[in-house]
Amino acid sequence: MNSELRTLTRRAESRNGGRRRESELRGRRSGVAGGISRRTAIGLGAASVVGLAGAASLWDFFSRWREAEAPADIFKGDAPTGELWELWQKRGWVKEARHYLKLGRNVQCKVCPNNCILEPGDRSHCRNKVNRDGTLYTLVYGNPCTFHVDPVEKKPLFHFLPGTLSFSLATSGCVFRCLNCQNWEISQKKPEETKDPRGEELRLKPPLPAGLTMEQMSRLSLFPEDVVAVTEALGCPSISYTYSEPTAFYEYTQDTCKAARERKLKNIVVTCGSIEERSGRDLYQFADAAHVDLKGFDEDTYKKLNSGKLSAILATLKVLKDLGVWVEIINLVVPTYTDNLDTIRRMCGWIVNELGPDRPLHFSRFHPEHKLTYLTPTPVETLVKARDAARAEGLHYVYIGNVPGLEGAETTWCPNCKKAIVERDIFAVTRMDITDGKCRFCGTKIAGVWA
Numbered sequence: 138m139n140s141e142l143r144t145l146t147r148r149a150e151s152r153n154g155g156r157r158r159e160s161e162l163r164g165r166r167s168g169v170a171g172g173i174s175r176r177t178a179i180g181l182g183a184a185s186v187v188g189l190a191g192a193a194s195l196w197d198f199f200s201r202w203r204e205a206e207a208p209a210d211i212f213k214g215d216a217p218t219g220e221l222w223e224l225w226q227k228r229g230w231v232k233e234a235r236h237y238l239k240l241g242r243n244v245q246c247k248v249c250p251n252n253c254i255l256e257p258g259d260r261s262h263c264r265n266k267v268n269r270d271g272t273l274y275t276l277v278y279g280n281p282c283t284f285h286v287d288p289v290e291k292k293p294l295f296h297f298l299p300g301t302l303s304f305s306l307a308t309s310g311c312v313f314r315c316l317n318c319q320n321w322e323i324s325q326k327k328p329e330e331t332k333d334p335r336g337e338e339l340r341l342k343p344p345l346p347a348g349l350t351m352e353q354m355s356r357l358s359l360f361p362e363d364v365v366a367v368t369e370a371l372g373c374p375s376i377s378y379t380y381s382e383p384t385a386f387y388e389y390t391q392d393t394c395k396a397a398r399e400r401k402l403k404n405i406v407v408t409c410g411s412i413e414e415r416s417g418r419d420l421y422q423f424a425d426a427a428h429v430d431l432k433g434f435d436e437d438t439y440k441k442l443n444s445g446k447l448s449a450i451l452a453t454l455k456v457l458k459d460l461g462v463w464v465e466i467i468n469l470v471v472p473t474y475t476d477n478l479d480t481i482r483r484m485c486g487w488i489v490n491e492l493g494p495d496r497p498l499h500f501s502r503f504h505p506e507h508k509l510t511y512l513t514p515t516p517v518e519t520l521v522k523a524r525d526a527a528r529a530e531g532l533h534y535v536y537i538g539n540v541p542g543l544e545g546a547e548t549t550w551c552p553n554c555k556k557a558i559v560e561r562d563i564f565a566v567t568r569m570d571i572t573d574g575k576c577r578f579c580g581t582k583i584a585g586v587w588a
């Protein structure tokens with residue numbers, strides 16, 4: 138990495154890299170999604186819309202509405218207004234959202250299974266979308282709150298362009314509420330809490346400046362064409378949409394993916410996988426690789442730990458397979474939540490049956506974070522047992538992450554001759570015995586994208 142790049146990365150890290158504790162999420166959260174007044178208001182509006190379609194349609198509408206509304210936090214009346222809204226528009230950070238329905242003056246986002254229903258002036262569960270006068274807008278277009286240049290091994294992706302760097306970016310916001318989130322300082326924040334549009338407009342373009350101050354970072358714009366230009370100038374072969382959740386910056390991710398593909402750059406989506414099938418297919422058609430966080434294999438735990446639905450993530454994994462996107466899966470083993478070996482075995486069995494034995498699986502060690510600081514780190518013994526169970530279920534490539542020094546934890550073994558063919562040390566590839574995608578010792582094809 139050249140010194141210019143190091144400085145840029147360091148600046149961005151210093152803005153978002155500290156891990157402070159937070160007893161409560163800041164920002165106003167009304168919880169009105171379950172409140173009587175909103176149900177009544179939306180229900181009356183909805184009834185007038187669908188009344189003519191008959192009782193069956195009415196029942197279907199309310200069933201879907203009740204199901205959709207249950208998990209979402211809606212921030213009532215929290216959309217930016219006045220000078221802030223005007224500045225946000227002037228910067229180009231506001232863009233009409235994709236995949237949403239108009240329900241009179243209300244709107245329903247159909248990007249992820251939260252299916253947020255917003256009245257005018259409301260802000261979405263992911264914090265990034267608002268209803269202004271009956272139109273749904275994203276607030277994070279060209280508006281990243283952080284960027285870094287990372288080895289792809291850090292995603293982690295072990296079977297996709299090994300040893301290369303990826304230009305990685307994120308905006309605020311997330312569709313989940315994970316109790317153990319490592320990046321809550323950006324994922325559980327509104328765009329206005331991570332960026333400030335006041336002052337002169339600043340767009341990052343080559344030639345790159347020697348560094349960015351925190352104040353400059355705060356008003357930085359990086360539109361899709363800028364991301365591509367910067368990635369090319371840095372010599373990175375790929376762009377990663379990561380750290381928070383690309384589904385929460387859907388429009389920005391999609392347009393950047395399109396621009397990157399035109400320039401033959403690869404797109405890597407690092408995601409929780411919670412996305413509706415239609416919007417998922419529309420986005421992932423431009424993805425080359427995906428790193429999917431399969432956080433467990435039990436619906437109740439998913440709801441408690443992540444506020445998500447396991448079934449939605451499994452459906453996304455099948456969509457990615459169907460689209461031919463290279464996928465690696467990570468599973469964070471959280472003590473008392475996701476460390477049950479029988480459940481881990483069931484998860485691995487599902488992966489083998491539905492996605493095949495060549496799907497790499499990374500078990501990751503939990504460290505006390507965010508709202509789970511009272512737990513202890515995952516015992517290494519538990520991770521080793523999980524790896525053994527995964528291998529016994531038939532998975533060929535199983536890794537253990539976040540345990541520096543554990544021998545063989547990040548080594549790729551040939552499934553045929555059993556020799557070590559790729560060795561890694563933290564995020565660096567230290568030895569690779571794969572030629573033309575095949576084991577150098579026995580010629581067996583090794584699953585992945587190697588060049």
Ligand code: SF4
Pocket residue numbers: 246247248249250251252253261262263264265266311312384385
């Ligand atoms: S992407 Fe955001 S606004 Fe859309 S449904 Fe999901 S949480 Fe709601």
